Amino acid sequence: HKVDWRKRVVFAAELEAGQMSRFDCRMKVLPARKPPVLKARKGTIRFKTNQLDIVINARTGRVDKFCVEGIHYCQKNAFGLYVMQDNEDSWGMDTKNYNKAAGRFKLLDPAAAGQFAGGQGRIGAVRVVEDGPVRSVIEALFGYEHSFVCQRYILPKAGTEVGIETRVFWQQKDQMLKLAIPLTSSDWKYLGQVPYGVEEFAGDGGEIAAQKWVAAVDRKQKVALTCINEGTYSFDFTPAAMRLTLLRSPAYSCGPVGERPWAPQDYFVPRMDQGEHVFRFYINAGRKNRRLEEVSFEAQARNEKPFALSFFPEGGGVKPKPAVLIDSPAVQVSAVKQSERGRQMVIRLHETTGKKRSTVLRLPLVRKSKKVNLGPYEIKTLKVNPAAGTIIQTNLLEK
Numbered sequence: 001h002k003v004d005w006r007k008r009v010v011f012a013a014e015l016e017a018g019q020m021s022r023f024d025c026r027m028k029v030l031p032a033r034k035p036p037v038l039k040a041r042k043g044t045i046r047f048k049t050n051q052l053d054i055v056i057n058a059r060t061g062r063v064d065k066f067c068v069e070g071i072h073y074c075q076k077n078a079f080g081l082y083v084m085q086d087n088e089d090s091w092g093m094d095t096k097n098y099n100k101a102a103g104r105f106k107l108l109d110p111a112a113a114g115q116f117a118g119g120q121g122r123i124g125a126v127r128v129v130e131d132g133p134v135r136s137v138i139e140a141l142f143g144y145e146h147s148f149v150c151q152r153y154i155l156p157k158a159g160t161e162v163g164i165e166t167r168v169f170w171q172q173k174d175q176m177l178k179l180a181i182p183l184t185s186s187d188w189k190y191l192g193q194v195p196y197g198v199e200e201f202a203g204d205g206g207e208i209a210a211q212k213w214v215a216a217v218d219r220k221q222k223v224a225l226t227c228i229n230e231g232t233y234s235f236d237f238t239p240a241a242m243r244l245t246l247l248r249s250p251a252y253s254c255g256p257v258g259e260r261p262w263a264p265q266d267y268f269v270p271r272m273d274q275g276e277h278v279f280r281f282y283i284n285a286g287r288k289n290r291r292l293e294e295v296s297f298e299a300q301a302r303n304e305k306p307f308a309l310s311f312f313p314e315g316g317g318v319k320p321k322p323a324v325l326i327d328s329p330a331v332q333v334s335a336v337k338q339s340e341r342g343r344q345m346v347i348r349l350h351e352t353t354g355k356k357r358s359t360v361l362r363l364p365l366v367r368k369s370k371k372v373n374l375g376p377y378e379i380k381t382l383k384v385n386p387a388a389g390t391i392i393q394t395n396l397l398e399k
Contacts, residue, residue, distance in 0.1 A: 009025055010130070010132060010134045010135060011023070011134060012134055012158070015306055016322075017322040017325060018320060018321060018322025018323060018364075019319055019320065019322070020309075020311070020313060022311075022312070022313055022315075036128045036130075036131035036136075037131060038128050038131045038136050038138075039128060040058040040126070040128075043057065043058050043059050044056065044057055044058055044064065045058055045126070045128065045138055046065075047136055047138075047155045049156075049157060049158070051068060051069050051159070051160050052067070052068060052155070052156075052160055052162070053065060053067035054066055054067070054153075054155060054162070056126065056138055056140075056153060057076075057077075058124075058126045059107070060077065060080075060106075060107060061107045061125060061126050061140030061141075061142060061151065062076075062077045062078060062079055062080045062140075063077075063078040063079050063153070064076045064077070064078075066078055066162075066283075066285075068160050068284075068285040068286060069160070069285075069286060071221065071223055071285070072184050073183065073184055073223075073225045073285050074181060074182060074183060074184060074225075075182040075183065075184055075240075076182075077182065078180070078181050078182055079151070079153075079164060079179060079180070079181060080104055080105070080179075080180050081104060081105040081142060081144075081149055081151070081166070081177060081178070081179055081180075082101050082103075082104045082105075082177070082178045082179075082180055082243075083101065083102045083103045083104060083105070083144055083172060083175050083176070083177060084098040084099070084100060084101055084102060084175065084176040084177070084178055085098070085100040085101070085102045085175065085176075086098060086174050086175050086176045086248060086249070086250060087174050087250065087256075087262070088174055088250045088251045088254045088262040088263040089250055089254060089255055089256055089262065090250050090251065090252060090253055090254050090255065090272070091255065092207075092248075092250075093255060093256060094256055095207075096206050096207060097204075097205045097206045097207055097236060098176050098178070098207060098236070098245075099205045099236075102175055103144055103145075104144065105142035105143065105144045105147075105149050106142060106143065106144070107125040107126065107140065107141065107142060108125045108141045108142065108143045108148075109125070110122035110123060110124060110125070112143060113125040113141045116141055116143070116148050116150075117141065117150075125140060125141045125142075126138065126139070126140045126141075127139050129152070133157060134156070134157055134158075135154055135155060135156050135157060136155045136157070137152050137153065137154050137155070138152065138153045138155070139151070139152050139153075140152075140153075144172075145171075145172065146171040146172070147168070147169060147170050147171045147172055148168075148169045149166060149167065149168050149169070150166075150167040151164070151165070151166045151167070152164075152165040152166075152167075160284055160285065160286065161282050161283070161284045161298075162282070162283045162284070163280065163281070163282055163283075164179075164279075164280070164281040164282075164283060165278065165279070165280050166179060166246070166278070166279045166280075166281075167276070167277070167278050167279075168246065168247065168276070168277045168278075168279070169275070169276050170247050170249065170273055170274060170275065170276075170277060171274060172249050173249055173271050174249060174250060174251075174271070175248075175249055176245065176247065176248045176249070177245075177246040177247040177248075178236075178243045178244060178245055178246065179243065179244040179246060179279075179281075180241055180242075180243045180244075181225075181227070181241060181242045181243070181244075181283075182240060182241045183216055183225070183240050183241060183242065184240075185218060185220070185240065186239040186240045187218065187219045187220055188203065188216045188217065188218060188219070188237075188239070188240070189216070189217040189219055190202075190203055190214065190215070190216055190217075190237040190242070191214065191215045191217060191292070192208070192210025192211070192213065192214040192215070192235070193210055193211040193212050193213050193214075193296065193299065194210060194211060195211070196334075196350055196377060196379055197354075197377045198292075198352070198353070198354060198377070201214075201235075201237055202237070203237040203238055203239050204237075204238070205236050205237070205238050206236060207234060207235075207236050207245065208234070208235055208236060208237075209233050209234055209235075210233060210235060211233060212228060212229060212296075212299035212300070212302075212303055213226055213227060213228045213229070213295050213296070213298075213299045214226070214227050214229075214235055214242065215227070215291065215292065215295065216237075216242050217288055217292075218288075222287065222288045222289075223285065223286065223287055223288055223291075224285065224286070224287075224288045224291040224292060225242075225283065225284075225285045225291075226283070226284050226285070226291050226292075226295045227242065227244070227281055227282070227283055228281065228282040228284075228295065228298060228299045228302050229244070229279075229280070229281055230279070230280045230281075230302060230303060231303075232244060232245070232246065232279055232281075244279075244281065246277070246279055247273040247277060248272060248273055249271045249272055249273050249274065250271065250272055251263040251269045251270070251271055251272075252269075252270055252271075252272065254269075282298070282302055284298070292353050293329060293330040293352075293353050294329050294330070296330070296332055296352035296353075297329040297330070297332065297352075300332060321364035321365050322364055322365075323336060323345075323363070323364075323365055324336055324347055324361070324362075324363060325361075325362040325363075325364065326349070326359045326360065326361055326362070327359055327360045327362075328357060328358075328359040330351065330352050330353045330355075330357060331349055331350065331351055331352070331357065331359045331372075331374065332349070332350045332352050333347065333348070333349060334348045334349070334350045334379070335347070335348035336348075339383060339398055340398055341398070343386075344383050344384060344385050344386070345383070345384040345386065346381060346382070346383055346384075346394075346398060347361070347381070347382045347383075347384060348379060348380070348381050348382075349361070349372060349374065349379070349380045349381075349382070350374075350377070350378070350379050350380075351374040351375065351376060351377055351378050352377070353376075354376040354377055355376055356373075356374070356375055356376060357373075357374060358371055358372060358373045358374070359371075359372055359374070360372075361382070361391075363384060363391070365386070366384065366386045366389055367389075368384075368389055368391060370382075370391045379396070380393065381393070381394050381395060381396055381398065382394070383398060
């Protein structure tokens, strides 16, 4: 008999804009827990739906096949964790890239996996921990010297967005951790979100910064692999790989001085990024135009999550209307606020793909709508007067 006091429920739901949604869950006693249908066979775990075909190697814990709608995007050993050579320099003042690997995380043996997981016995380092009607979750446990990782692959039964949750227990010194995604060809263009725009980056292995998402666009097949993050803004790209920078561990307030060691060697010196860290990424792939039109909206939803409340509305009264609605996922509502002067509402829209387009802005509260035309990456500011029912264009200073 297995006792598991902390219960979680995973279900698919659509949230209505500007409203609170209530979901009721009821317990039902079953005679026994159903064993997972998904399991390792001949050293691999294969997850297959109408749109996804993913193979996880049970001997390495890495992804050997990442296929979306019949197109292969990754080489074998994808989503591996690599330890890169670094130094004590807090700011990386004399370094533009971190391309020399010191080693990589490898699967734990059954005894070490059981100890790391907090159990009292031996367990396999790669296991199916969830397998329901909404998703399957595969967990892999890794180690490198004094550091450990629990990495989970979150595989959806519907749709093509795959989640990667990497929980790191980091104890390395003067080293960097990267999550690597080797790609199937070398003819990729790399893009990333920057403030109110998208920038193309060189594939030369240099460390770069982007915001909520990065993408690899295949120039020949006109498809794209996108990666949304929740606050991990450093990356590097090579002709055939995307690498996500997770952690560094230099000393605090330490810089290069001459030939001698930069940090003191005769007493303990604290290092950055030590301890437990959790990273979440959302990987998706498909036709280039569709991916790049939708990824900014998806990234905003992942980074501005809805609140979950223990709340039981009884269903009476009048539902509030949403404040702002638009009909294009490629146009982002970047601000809704009160005007600097007066009691008007300011709405700021942003075109996210670099193409001319139009969208219909609807304001249910004042029963008004307006077609808005935007240029490539344009930021458009609109001022709404609820009393007069007017919508006018203004500049960023609201003049």
